[in-house]
Amino acid sequence: MQGSQQQQAYDRGITIFSPDGRLYQVEYAREAVKRGTASIGVRTSEGVVLAVDKRIRSPLMERSSVEKIHKADDHIGIASAGHVADARQLIDYARQHAQINQLRYGEAVGVETLTKEVTDYIQQYTQVGGARPFGVALIIAGVEDGVPRLYETDPSGTPYEWQALAIGADRNDIRSYLEDHYEAEMSLDEGVTLALAALASVNDDALSPESIGVATIAVDDPVLTELSEAEKTTYLEDEGLLADDEDDEESDAEEDGDEDDE
Template sequence: MQPLQNAGYDRAITVFSPDGRLFQVEYAREAVKRGTTSLGVKSDEGIVLVVDKRTSSKLVETKSIEKIFQIDDHIGAATSGLVADARSLIERARIESQVYKITYNEPIRVDNLAKKICDMKQLYTQNGGVRPFGSALIIGGIFEGESKLFETDPSGALIEYKATAIGSGRSDAMDVFEDKYEEGMSLDAAIDLALDAVYEATEGKTSAESVEIAVIEKDTEKYRKLSQEEVSSYIDQLVEKKSNDEEETESEE
């Protein structure tokens, strides 16, 4: 039961409780935690974005579930949380990117775009009649040969990462990143690492149909979503590796 002194501070509008908490923002973070796992990894050769889009019914067309989006030629984003909220944020990001390009005649910097989206998120924690966005975004891209990866929070907070995850499997995925991430990784190695993290986060329930992968390569500075055949190839390698690891463990015992 909610403590009496906190009653009313999470109703309708976002206001501070006596102990300095914003309950609506905390509830929005819980919505993100209930979402499927999304990950981003930065490498010397570019950015990797991976999402787990497992469905609750075999009747759902998995191709209709989109959780990785292209924002500009050189920027992509992976989402977790309320899908409708994420879609609204992505549309705003695309508009901001195009407005910047028309105004300044050059592509928007990845950090500038991430800050603009976080500014919008922050406004929705401060104005009456609105609620915070129940979605977090991992925004990754290449600008002038430099890879950038940011995680945005429903509060409007912004943190740059080398590798990060959002959603229900964040804790398990971050453990994998902490243990296995290395500076100077190739793009293929970054994809393998991200899939390894997804495998752990989903307790081994990983398949080509449930995973979506996008990359922004440093050489081209272009966003590209991997085909189903490419994803299947990476998943087959992952499953084979995990199977070999299990056999080695059993033989040692």
Template sequence: MIQDSQQQAYDRAITIFSPDGRLYQVEYAREAVKRGTASVGVRASDGVVLGAYKRVPNELMEAENVEKIFQIDEHIGAASAGHVTDARKLIDILRREAQVNRASYQEPIGTETVVRRLCDEMQKYTQQGGVRPFGVSVIVGGIENGEPRVFETDPSGSFYEWRATAIGENSAEIRENFEANYEEDIPTDEAVALAYEAVEESNDDITPESFEVAVVETDDECFTELSADEVRELVE
């Protein structure tokens, strides 16, 4: 009984490490991310591609209200997987940091800088009592000094830069597809098709209409969402 009560203490409290050095609540937050539909990020030779599978649970629901990809600044976008409400909170933080930087320094914020500030905020929720970690991961892609960059955040507050990555449902399978098919010099139009095909292999019911895509190209450094017809054309 004593051992069970100790196990529950490690299990329920975010501020207590287990004897083997684990924070169970952070691990549970990662499991919440895995239950969300997949989102991907691909660094192309001439930009960044963000893709997300939108699963609409009911035919009566307006599909446009299911958001998985967000504009952060003119040159930065983000895609999420996990709890939608947690994602909305993190997107607000990203947008605020981008706006504050423009107002303070009259220049766009760096992609790595905005990700670092977001993860600083996420990390606070892993060491304070009375709160829980964010049950969401975010892929942030943008152009920094003329170069495309893609980052992935973790509920623990850590982040990593990737050439191609995936979060959410079947993310391991999608990454394996990227490892087999990704090339450094891939252009954005082919990156869109690569992202779609990687997600399609692990989700049979996906269609171009349910796959949300945004591109940030190095030429204009402008965040642009593609229509379903544009996605279908690139895939075909």
């Protein structure tokens, strides 16, 4: 009984480490990330790719209202997985810092610099009483001095740089697919194809253009560009990943979860 009470004390206290060095609230925040639909980032020699699962829980919901890819600056995009409201707070913070950097120094903010500013902000919420960690993970992608960069933020406030990664639901399965098929010197088009194939690998090898979002940032023209429905359809058709409308509706109807997660 006494052991159970001690466990609850560490469980409730965000500023208290457990005897084995764990912060339980941070671990719970990571679980919240796993409830969100998947987001994928791929770094290629020609730029970076962001791909997200935008499946919705009801046919009555406007698909355009489901936002999972955001522009932090012209050359930086952010994809999220986890609690929607938490993601919007961090994305707004990233946008503000990008604008402050432009006004203060007269130049665009670096991808690494912006990522570390965001993770420093996240980390503050792991050691302040009366607050909770952000229940969201972000993929921050962009081009810095002609070099593609790809980062992940963790609810603990730790930044990681990747060649390819996945966050959200089915993260481990998608990562395994990326590890098996990723090549560092692939083109931007090949990066899009890989990201879509990885997403399809956990969706019965079938996707609809309405249920996904894809954006790229090319080294030659470092501006975040989202693919149109027609462009996504072309990629899916070329790879044999295009789902029938009826199959997509069935998968949406069967999908359940917390509508506050994305």
